[in-house]
Amino acid sequence: MPGQPHSQTLNPTVAEVTRRIARRSAKRRARYEARMAEQHARGVHRATLSCGNVAHGVAACGSIDKNALKLMNAANIGIISAYNDMLSAHQPLTTFPETIKAAAQRMGSTAQFAAGVPAMCDGVTQGQPGMELSLFSRDVIAMSAAVGLSHNMFDAALYLGVCDKIVPGLFIAAARFGHLPAMFVPAGPMESGLPNKEKARIRQLYAEGRVGRDALLEAESASYHSPGTCTFYGTANANQLMMEMMGLHLPGTSFINPGTPLREALTAFAAEQAIRNSEPGGEYRPFYRQIDERAIVNAAVGLLASGGSTNHTLHLVAMAAAAGITLTWDDFTALSAVTPSLTRIYPNGEADVNHFHAAGGMGYLFRELLGAGLLHGDIPTVFGTDLTAYTREPRLKNGELTWEEGATQSGDVSVLRGVAEPFAPTGGLTVLDGNLGRGVIKTSAVAPEHRVIEAPVRVFHEQEELKAAFDAGELDRDVIAVMRFQGPQANGMPELHQLTPILGVQQDRGFKVALVTDGRMSGASGKVPAAIHITPEALDGGPLARLRNGDVVRLDANAGTLEAHISPAEMAARPVSKGTHLADHHSGLGRELFSGFRRLAGPGELGASVFGGFEDDDQ
Template identity: 55%
Template sequence: MSNLHLKIIEVTKRIAKRSLSSRQKYLNNITSMEHDNDTDRNFVSCSNMAHAAAAAPSDEKNSILMNTKPNIGIVSSYNDMLSAHKPFEHFPKVIKAAATQFGATAQIAGMVPAMCDGVTQGRPGMELSLMSRDVIAMSTAVSLSHGVYDAALCLGVCDKIVPGLLIGALSFGHLPVIFVPAGPMSTGITNEEKNLVRKAFAKGDATREELLKAEISAYHGEGTCTFFGTANSNQMLMEIMGLHIPGSAFVHPHSDLRNAYNVVATKQAISISRKGKDIRPIGKIIDERSFVNAIVGLHATGGSTNHTLHLPAMAAAAGIKLLWEDFSDLSEITPLLARVYPNGNADVNQFHAAGGMSFVIGELLDAGLLDGTARTVWGDNLFDYISEPTLKNSKLVWNKSKSKSFDSNILKSTKDPHQKNGGLKMLKGNIGRGVIKISAVNMDQQKIKAPAMVFDNQIDVKEAYDKGLLNRDVVIVVRFQGPKANGMPELHALTPILSNIQDLGFKVALLTDGRMSGASGKVPAAIHITPEAMDNGVIGKIKDGDEIEIDAVSGHINLNENYEDRASKFPNDRNDQRSFGRNLFSLLRQNATNAENGAGLNLIDTH
């Protein structure tokens, strides 16, 4: 690509050089799997195949046994308690019917657990949340381990599910895989209305009944939540990485268009399967270009900070090593094109209607900020993702003309962006390294120098707030929230509190080795601090009253005190981790990598 930005070329080459050995080992593994008899049903024993086909419909059994047709494995995150996953209840029936129509078979290979941070927020279950990504990855691998599939469809949407599905799929990198989203729920009350009630409740100015009414008016039906959190950032990433059918990210679960997308995804999976004429193994489709494009997409849309954890973990599964410096350098050249809540007032349905992913991808390609030569599951390359279909006679008809923005308050061009830089900033200093999301933070709030108030959990922060102790210029330090300490839960419950302090005219910021998911909004939040307190990081040595400086403009975080002789102060009692299933995750916590390397299992093969 002659117009590709020099920084995109530089960062891509840097990642490739850094990953040379581990990537080659990964590709060698794919080659060995491609030629292994275990991946060809013709070489699988009759007894093994009898088990694999025993429950198949009688008209499909023979083709599975005799390996005469492509067989598609479906890996699903379906459950009927969570809105985002409920639509997947009916998708397999559509996929199986489509597979039959196009001369193939399809089987549900397995289900993966899908939990919701919205339900577990501030509760013990949240400490299982991030680590569930690795459980999902392992569950995906177990689902595909039977080795009787020619391609796979991964049905997933939310926070840890899509990253886990991709990590698991990449461990079977010889298989072609397409990701099938569910889509967002219809628009309820505005996110701003919901947020105002939350803040009022935190101040005691709204009743629980009023809060509940607002919440159920916002989260009211099937599909993902409509704000641009991790779930919808996942869908943006799968599309910009070329793992979706183009334009499918934000289509309502029960629309005719969504149904047509499911049929097309099935047909395409058959076309690129190991029995097709255009075999596209996911481990070869996904490379350094894919991840650079993903990071650019994250910056351009103001996506979730959780992906500074997930993208390195996903890349590691493909033998690629991402560092936060890659995010930081790409942020400097990537304009913010989208304003979607929490960095704007629109929801994802309005984003999609305004031009959506086809507009974003088209703008970034024109500006040389995406590598359009990156391989995809659809078309020739990423340039085919500018296309958006319409429905005609129940079939998708593709319009290849470049999309435009239908609402400049939501979507702007690269020539006139909302901001000149991306929404994420990397931080470093004597406290360590971290991440901050600044797309919604006013310029006058992006620098703060204030005394610290130190807490070991968010419950104590709430109690201090209720007593009025936080109504001053303050940097609230919440430590022992990292992956090794307690699984790195999100600290969403602090957002209304911090916003209220800021609204009183005080300078306030959060400093934590935990997560915030980008939902900090207008409050500066230095998160994912590494080394974490449990690893003897400096954040564990901060005392009440210490002066903390957070500068999101220059990218620095510093403790302006002499701390070298201080010892880390660890919590006295860790018995709470023995209840609510947290004991089962102890091995994952103990072996977790640091935040910059994904805060999970070490998947990079450097030996």
Template identity: 65%
Template sequence: MSLHPRLVEVTERIRQKSQPSRDAYLGRVAAWAAKEPVRKGLSCTNLAHAYAAAPAGDKIMLREQRQPNIAIVSAYNEMLSAHQPLEHYPEVIRRAAREAGATAQFAGGVPAMCDGVTQGQAGMELSLFSRDVIAMSTAIALSHQMFDATLCLGVCDKIVPGLLIGALQFGHLPTIFVPAGPMTSGMENKEKARIRQLYAEGKIDRQGLLEAEEKSYHGPGTCTFYGTANSNQMLMEIMGLHLPGTAFVNPGTPLREALTAESARRAAAITALGRDYIPLAQVIDERAIVNGLVGLMATGGSTNHAIHLIAIARAAGIVIDWTDFDDLSAIVPLLAKVYPNGGADVNHFHAAGGMGYLIARLIEAGLVHEDVQTVMGQGLSRYAQEPWLDEGRLAWRASPAQSQDPKVLATVEAPFQPDGGLRLLAGNLGRAVIKVSAVQHEHRVVEAPAVVFDSQDALIAAFKRGELEKDFVAVIRFQGPRANGMPELHKLTPSLGVLQDRGFKVALVTDGRMSGASGKVPAAIHVTPEVLAGGPLGRVRDGDLIRLDAEAGVLEALVPAELWAAREQPTADLGGNEHGYGRELFAAFRHVATGAEEGAMSFMLPQ
């Protein structure tokens, strides 16, 4: 089927505005590419250091410098359930590489913090910038000039974007992402949300809440709701950086181990030393970025990617903004209902047909670019397949032609809603994004007086005092990257949800982030420019009438123009978030961070 004309239009617009920076990026990549291992340029001392501790057989191959050497860059730690399975991946990879006539070395580890642990705590103020630390750590791991390909082991929120941003600085190297998969299903997500609201209302105690949380997060693997971590896995698949069908296979299964081993063999096969050279810079182009945007809309993915995908694109010399998101959202139907957009979890999504079914339907509808390069070769159609074990051997077969559960995966002809999950809001408060896939239509337009706060804790305290039993728009300012590192404000969800359930018209407007699990309460987030940078959100005062209209894309303070223009910006009291928990070390990051619509980056990529 021919491509949708709007898809073609947006892709061409991105290509044109990106041409100078993209050409410069590809020029640098071409200068780094070589048909021989780059380690041939190292001195004997350099080489001896690099494989001094290698096993004897690997040492011979590394000394001969004729066979591929694969870098393993891992975000393993035991605290992230999604990353705990990665502990044993390096040995699986090394063994598979040897079988393929290659070697693999653990090149470096990158930090991996868990937003689920730091959510609502001071440590969350390091979360967004951990992405940039991960990118730099990836670059350090690959800087030894010893490698012909890269395997990136990571799953969660800032980790996959950071790994990809770092790897793109070595765009001449083939790169494959190797995930761990989701944990098995625990407590139903809607029940978990219900218990959280009961706790917010004081109707159950902390012990009851903890028991529910332990039933939800109970074993190795990724959290099963469709937040940023699982949105990452969707993106890596639809952008052609996974092996097909890899995203949502549970850890600790024979199929998962087979996919991990095959990732190593495939990485060895696509280096410049062979006949099927597929560098990362060829995989991530304008079409792949657009495919990622389409996947985000079709699944109601994480709002965090309104920041991360922009930063990823810029690392490849590609310029996108929220207008591109919004234009694609208008033509891409919502095809998945996964919590918080529905009752299912990602295991149900996978069982219903998963990524193979989704990608096949998008290709048929002309809503993605099929003619892209992937780590499997030319064509996204390779990803309309699912892996399986055929008498113990890894193989692929066509994904189901029909949804195995129409309540979880829909068709393009009869979608859950006719447009995508993310939208742009604009007006005299700036530009913002809103996730609407989990917001009921009757809650998508809110016009109510503002109640202004400088922290999420202040709002929760007001809720507990009974001061918010009314229609209102919560304005939470000084939450942008320069102010405090832009922590997620997911801690607000239960309280605002309670008030909405009581029949009040409520909404959130903030220059901070909400969450990959943004839910049923309308939230205009990432408002840019942020208040600390002089953004107009700082002019809002208690009682100002605010209009948030997700249908028309409007975010406005209904204040007379003369009065609005005369107002001064508030003074920020940031002393409480500059010290402790390592925040001192990130002062420079906060000082130079770009705005949310520019990727909230703390470094300037060459353009």
């Protein structure tokens, strides 16, 4: 029943999808678990190192920490951080290591900064050459964290990261060091600034040439104005929600603003809890025993219920693979069909994540999904043995951190609703399949009248080409814009978010418009229907490489189809465009360093990862 934190009966579709994932993953998951158990048997801390190894590992520590580390019977926490002071979301992390170290000392244990990992901002690189490194940065982050943890000095790990590729990369690393207990420590969103609807209005006016750059910069600066995560519900905030849905956060911590006493107390408690969860701490909870197919399904359900970022149809697949679990796009579609949409957060509404948090936030969302049998409530978490605690909210009372029962009803039904009165009966994300390949579409922000589009295509290879056609009035008609050669092998699969205002203008002018691409859209993509992540990509000989201007394509988000009105014989006979323009995308701003990544990148449906789906787990 809605309002109850638990249900005795799991939704039949959720149960069946989970069983299906477990069956298809059985061999690779068993191999993964065996590898993690083998690593645990070798030793999860400093006792396995020689005296010389240990001496190097503790040389820079103060006397208190040095003595504790030499004794071998106290826990040592490895800190992996994505701190830098250019990204607003990560700037607050500057103080976290000292908070964590102090908390560890109070517990008679230690914490060491094991590694810093890169963190890039898609908001800075949108439409720029650097965006072509963005997706690959996820796998670089995983490898960077692995280098830090490979010293084998640690009994547990705390992962400090927030934004788009960073949390998925850290998760992949946590999975491959699954013999260690792991906890993710968020920084929290910035306080609300310029309303999202007004920001979108100014962007669209700028795209039409009706306001200048000064007005645009003023609006953007009023939106992104202080330390903390951007407040719209894109990939970064969806990361936080999914970590909490899997029990890798402390309860209720995802959307606490940075720089507050409560955030400071939660960071210190995370260190204490990580020590308790370590083997020396007596409650050994390694990642590999905590995260299984049930946790992955919980993450997917939470993403769908909240209208989260389509980027996670790539990331969650890659994350699951790192833990020996095979998740498919069809699983997302099946879960979406039974998961109601319970939030309206920009770009799916006008509110931001601060409004969501104030309306009841994660505690209420957990309560509703658990009550409806849409989550596996019995998964182990960093906080306990099930999800019961996640209906509660953290509070400070007389300086002491405590958790109290959260909201039992929404404080604002325009932002957050229960399962009895959802915004929509489904999760608003589905797979598209047809003679142009397979892709995904997010429909939660697309009005029903725009979910079926049949129109001639205009083929583009560069975002600047589309903008030039718009400026010349060549898109003043019903049109499906095809932006091809944007896949991981072609140019790193950049986000194409700068196309949204342009296509939004055309939609507002009364034209039927859509985007079809083997690239990505931002987690903030909104009202224009976009078939994205098309697999196989054009560079790999996918059908998009055979399209011509004027071909008629039908995108039907309701039926889950994407079809070109071209016979199989004609499609097969057409020459394949080779993407000869791509040489210009393979050097400059470091892109030449990633040629190996482009060669190794797998298809979008497998997570667009350079790790090959961890096929070694199948052996």
